[in-house]
Structures are given as structure tokens and as C-alpha cells.
Amino acid sequence: xxxxxxxxxxxxxxxxxxxxxxxxxxxxxxxxxxxxxxxxxxxxxxxxxxxxxxxxxxxxxxxxxxxxxxxxxxxxxxxxxxxxxxxxxxxxxxxxxxxxxxxxxxxxxxxxxxxxxxxxxxxxxxxxxxxxxxxxxxxxxxxxxxxxxxxxxxxxxxxxxxxxxxxxxxxxxxxxxxxxxxxxxxxxxxxxxxxxxxxxxxxxxxxxxxxxxxxxxxxxxxxxxxxxxxxxxxxxxxxxxxxxxxxxxxxxxxxxxxxxxxxxxxxxxxxxxxxxxxxxxxxxxxxxxxxxxxxxxxxxxxxxxxxxxxxxxxxxxxxxxxxxxxxxxxxxxxxxxxxxxxxxxxxxxxxxxxxxxxxxxxxxxxxxxxxxxxxxxxxxxxxxxxxxxxxxxxxxxxxxxxxxxxxxxxxxxxx
Amino acid sequence: xxxxxxxxxxxxxxxxxxxxxxxxxxxxxxxxxxxxxxxxxxxxxxxxxxxxxxxxxxxxxxxxxxxxxxxxxxxxxxxxxxxxxxxxxxxxxxxxxxxxxxxxxxxxxxxxxxxxxxxxxxxxx
Ligand code: SF4
Ligand code: SF4
Numbered sequence: 001x002x003x004x005x006x007x008x009x010x011x012x013x014x015x016x017x018x019x020x021x022x023x024x025x026x027x028x029x030x031x032x033x034x035x036x037x038x039x040x041x042x043x044x045x046x047x048x049x050x051x052x053x054x055x056x057x058x059x060x061x062x063x064x065x066x067x068x069x070x071x072x073x074x075x076x077x078x079x080x081x082x083x084x085x086x087x088x089x090x091x092x093x094x095x096x097x098x099x100x101x102x103x104x105x106x107x108x109x110x111x112x113x114x115x116x117x118x119x120x121x122x123x124x125x126x127x128x129x130x131x132x133x134x135x136x137x138x139x140x141x142x143x144x145x146x147x148x149x150x151x152x153x154x155x156x157x158x159x160x161x162x163x164x165x166x167x168x169x170x171x172x173x174x175x176x177x178x179x180x181x182x183x184x185x186x187x188x189x190x191x192x193x194x195x196x197x198x199x200x201x202x203x204x205x206x207x208x209x210x211x212x213x214x215x216x217x218x219x220x221x222x223x224x225x226x227x228x229x230x231x232x233x234x235x236x237x238x239x240x241x242x243x244x245x246x247x248x249x250x251x252x253x254x255x256x257x258x259x260x261x262x263x264x265x266x267x268x269x270x271x272x273x274x275x276x277x278x279x280x281x282x283x284x285x286x287x288x289x290x291x292x293x294x295x296x297x298x299x300x301x302x303x304x305x306x307x308x309x310x311x312x313x314x315x316x317x318x319x320x321x322x323x324x325x326x327x328x329x330x331x332x333x334x335x336x337x338x339x340x341x342x343x344x345x346x347x348x349x350x351x352x353x354x355x356x357x358x359x360x361x362x363x364x365x366x367x368x369x370x371x372x373x374x375x376x377x378x379x380x381x382x383x384x385x386x387x388x389x390x391x392x393x394x395x396x397x398x399x400x401x402x403x404x405x406x407x408x409x410x411x412x413x414x415x
Numbered sequence: 416x417x418x419x420x421x422x423x424x425x426x427x428x429x430x431x432x433x434x435x436x437x438x439x440x441x442x443x444x445x446x447x448x449x450x451x452x453x454x455x456x457x458x459x460x461x462x463x464x465x466x467x468x469x470x471x472x473x474x475x476x477x478x479x480x481x482x483x484x485x486x487x488x489x490x491x492x493x494x495x496x497x498x499x500x501x502x503x504x505x506x507x508x509x510x511x512x513x514x515x516x517x518x519x520x521x522x523x524x525x526x527x528x529x530x531x532x533x534x535x536x537x538x539x540x
């Protein structure tokens with residue numbers, strides 16, 4: 001849709017809206033942009049086209065069932081949701097996870113980070129127009145997917161985490177295969193670095209494109225690699241203690257480790273993610289070396305665990321670092337089979353706000369790569385939908401009016 | 416780009432990385448090919464083998480089942496339905512998410528994983 005406008009000086013600007021469903025978009029989102037010539041002068045977006053009611057379904061299921069539902073919030077970074085949910089329930093119920101289980105959770109989460117970042121690198125190459133690079137990077141990704149299948153039984157949804165621990169152990173005979181995988185990625189890191197960072201075309205397309213300054217990153221509450229590429233030292237794996245991360249020697253990956261400076265552009269975001277692939281491989285190696293023996297789950301008998309969880313009253317939160325940034329789950333239990341409330345916040349929710357400063361004053365042709373540079377995931381982000389109203393914009397007054405109306409309706413019903 | 420060109424050139428001489436298509440060339444008639452396979456006259460390329468402990472289609476041993484309904488209670492997708500008259504369950508492959516919670520919880524181990532994963536079909540059961 002194209003709309004023409006003339007401002008006071010007689011300059012013509014156009015407003016373009018793309019989406020919600022558009023061949024160039026992989027997931028539904030509506031982007032509204034004002035364009036002057038080739039330059040983007042205004043950015044706005046509308047979400048909520050893929051609301052699936054996951055949380056609503058959750059409040060009608062028991063915690064064991066919710067785990068697998070949570071895992072299906074995102075197809076790419078699924079373990080972070082099942083882990084954050086389990087962590088929230090463990091937090092509410094005061095359950096302690098055995099040490100060995102923490103290590104196995106860490107290994108599974110890092111395998112996922114490798115696969116997610118390598119997948120993203122392929123998407124970025126595709127957005128730049130390098131399709132053979134995309135297929136090549138996705139070929140590199142196959143190795144980690146096969147290893148995940150070998151460890152957990154399926155390539156994508158791992159179903160390895162459970163409340164109070166993990167469901168499958170890593171046996172002695174599985175270790176060599178894991179080591180092979182980490183070696184493979186430590187080796188491919190150099191290749192990926194050469195293809196993405198040394199290439200003059202990639203460099204000129206990505207350097208100083210889609211800049212997000214440190215201040216803007218802080219103001220828009222960006223998380224994960226997007227924030228780190230802008231110089232914000234924020235990594236939940238380091239900032240908070242969960243899984244086996246406190247026992248590992250690690251620090252947030254920042255782009256200035258390679259180039260000596262932080263510009264907060266698309267190039268820096270590529271550097272951060274590639275560095276994290278290497279870091280994940282090293283973390284897995286460390287975990288395999290340090291992993292203690294022992295129990296892998298707090299309570300093996302699921303009916304017993306469910307009975308125990310039924311008695312829990314209280315709130316719990318789970319926060320952790322997914323490949324795209326911080327994931328947050330909140331659970332409230334009131335001594336019933338299903339939780340009273342379950343709330344999820346996925347990282348793209350924060351990172352999308354960063355689109356506005358990033359896209360401002362950029363060229364139209366750079367929109368795809370800038371939009372892709374935060375690694376957006378719409379379906380995970382959509383947590384609410386407005387239905388049954390002609391206007392879908394809820395301002396504060398509108399919300400207030402809705403609330404007053406509801407109170408009145410309830411009052412009338414109670415009369 | 417030179418790195419990438421080298422990689423691509425090398426790739427030309429390697430075995431295809433992806434899963435093989437079941438037949439080498441598109442057959443004139445799929446039904447005729449399937450018939451020939453059924454009679455043992457033609458062969459299809461098999462899918463990639465799955466690793467040990469793969470989470471595939473669930474097999475149900477009806478005779479062993481004691482009707483305790485634990486699997487019904489834990490199934491996230493409501494893929495297991497209890498039949499009160501027979502005191503047995505029925506399992507819907509098309510709803511199953513292959514999480515394996517029912518396999519873990521079953522006290523008599525009458526639910527097990529199989530290696531089957533090509534489950535597309537016209538019929539529902
Ligand atoms: S594997 Fe999971 S989804 Fe499938 S029947 Fe068992 S519990 Fe249900
Ligand atoms: S858990 Fe096992 S024994 Fe119990 S109803 Fe299900 S299949 Fe039957």
C-alpha cells in the first residue's frame with residue numbers, strides 16, 4: 001500500500017505499509033514506514049497477527065503438560081522456554097536441581113545457541129543476497145542438529161528438561177560425539193569468520209548500517225546479542241546464577257574483542273553472534289570436562305511430582321539467556337492442578353523496539369537486513385490480541401474506558 | 416568471496432549432503448512405481464537412519480495395559496484418550512507431539528517408541 005503526502009515545504013513523502021502477510025516476511029508483522037526518496041523517515045509496526053493463546057491453554061493443563069506446550073512457543077529456541085518455565089515452577093515450589101542435571105541443561109542450551117546463531121547467519125546471508133552462503137551455513141548447522149537428535153531423540157524439540165532436572169542423561173559413550181561437534185564448530189568458526197567478516201561486500205553492506213547506539217539500546221531495553229553489539233554488557237548467563245553457568249569461566253561476548261571498537265551496526269551484530277558460536281562450543285567442552293556424577297532429576301516418579309506440585313502455593317519466576325536475549329516466565333500456583341497464571345515474555349518483544357532507531361534514515365534496500373539483524377521471532381512475541389473492535393489501537397484512555405465498562409457490567413450482573 | 420568460491424568448488428565433488436529423493440528420476444506414474452516396489456522389482460532410496468533412542472511413533476501393547484490412565488493425565492496434546500468400557504486407551508498419532516512423557520510414566524511399559532517417523536497419511540488412524 002502506498003500513500004502520497006506533501007508537507008509544508010512541498011516535499012513529497014510516501015508512506016508504505018508492508019504486511020501483515022507479505023512474501024518478503026517470514027512471519028506476520030505489519031510495518032508502516034514513511035519514505036522520502038530512498039530514505040526512511042518514520043517507522044512504526046503493529047504486532048499481534050499470530051496470537052496462539054498458549055498461556056490460556058497453559059492454565060488448563062498441569063505443569064508437566066505445560067512444559068511441552070512451552071517448548072512449542074518457539075521452533076528455534078525451544079529449550080529456553082521449557083527451561084524458564086521449569087525454573088519458574090522450581091522457584092515457586094522450592095525444588096533444587098541436581099548438579100549433573102544443571103550441566104546437562106547447560107550443554108543442551110548451548111547446542112541450541114549454536115544452531116540458532118548459525119541459522120541466523122544463513123538468514124542474514126540470504127537477506128544480503130548471498131544464497132550460496134546461506135546454503136553453506138545451513139549445511140554447517142546440520143552437524144549440531146544431528147548431535148541434538150543423537151542426545152535427545154529429536155532434531156529440534158529436545159524435550160530433555162523436566163521440572164527438577166533433566167529426562168535423559170549423557171552417557172560416557174555419547175561424549176566423543178559431542179566433542180566431535182564442538183571441534184567441528186571451533187574449526188568452522190574461522191571459515192565463517194572469513195566468509196562473513198573479511199568479505200568486502202558484506203562489510204560495506206553491514207558496516208554503519210542500522211546503527212543502535214548504546215544509549216538507544218538502553219532506552220529501548222534491547223536484550224541479548226542486539227544489546228551486546230551496541231556495547232551493553234548484559235548477559236543473563238553471567239548476571240544471574242542458573243544452570244551450570246556460575247561454575248564456568250565466561251564473560252559476555254562484545255564486538256570490540258575483534259575490532260577494538262563498538263559501533264552498534266549490523267556488522268557488530270554479526271561479530272557478536274559468531275563469537276557466541278565459538279563461546280558455546282567452548283562452554284560445552286568445559287561442561288563435559290567438569291560434569292559431576294550423580295542424580296539427574298529431583299523426583300523420578302512423575303505422579304509423585306505432580307502430587308507435590310499440586311500442593312504448591314506461591315509465585316515463581318524464571319529468567320534466562322536464550323539465543324536472542326532474555327526470556328522471562330512467571331507462574332502463579334494456587335494449590336490446584338493447573339497454575340492460576342502463566343506469563344511469558346520472549347526477547348523479540350524488547351528487541352523490536354530497537355527497530356525504530358535502527359531503521360531511521362536508512363535506505364529502503366537495507367530494511368531487510370536491518371530487520372533481520374535482531375533475529376526477530378514474531379510468533380513467540382505475540383502474547384495478546386485485540387478482537388471484536390473496529391479500531392485495534394488501544395490508547396491509555398481506551399483501556400481505561402474498557403476497564404470502566406467492565407466494572408459497570410460486573411456491577412450490573414451482581415445486582 | 417574467494418573463500419566461498421573454493422568451498423563451493425569443493426562441494427561439487429562431495430556426496431550430496433541432503434536426504435536422497437526416494438526415486439532417482441521422477442517416475443511416469445507414482446502408483447506404478449509403488450506397485451513395482453511392492454513386488455520387489457524396484458527399490459526406493461531409504462530415508463536417513465535414525466539414532467538410538469529416537470523419539471518416533473508410539474507403539475501400544477494393548478494386552479499389557481492396566482488402564483491406570485497415567486498416560487492420559489500427562490499427555491500435553493490430549494493424544495491419548497481413555498476408553499472407559501474396555502478400560503484401555505486409544506492413541507492418536509496425528510495429535511502426538513512425540514514428547515515421550517507417556518512412555519516414561521507408564522507403570523507396565525506398554526507404551527514404547529518406534530523408529531517410524533514418516534507418518535503422513537490419508538487416513539486418520
Ligand atoms: S508422546 Fe507425548 S504427546 Fe505423544 S501420546 Fe505420549 S504424552 Fe502424548
Ligand atoms: S499408563 Fe500405561 S498402563 Fe496406564 S493406561 Fe496408559 S498405557 Fe495403560
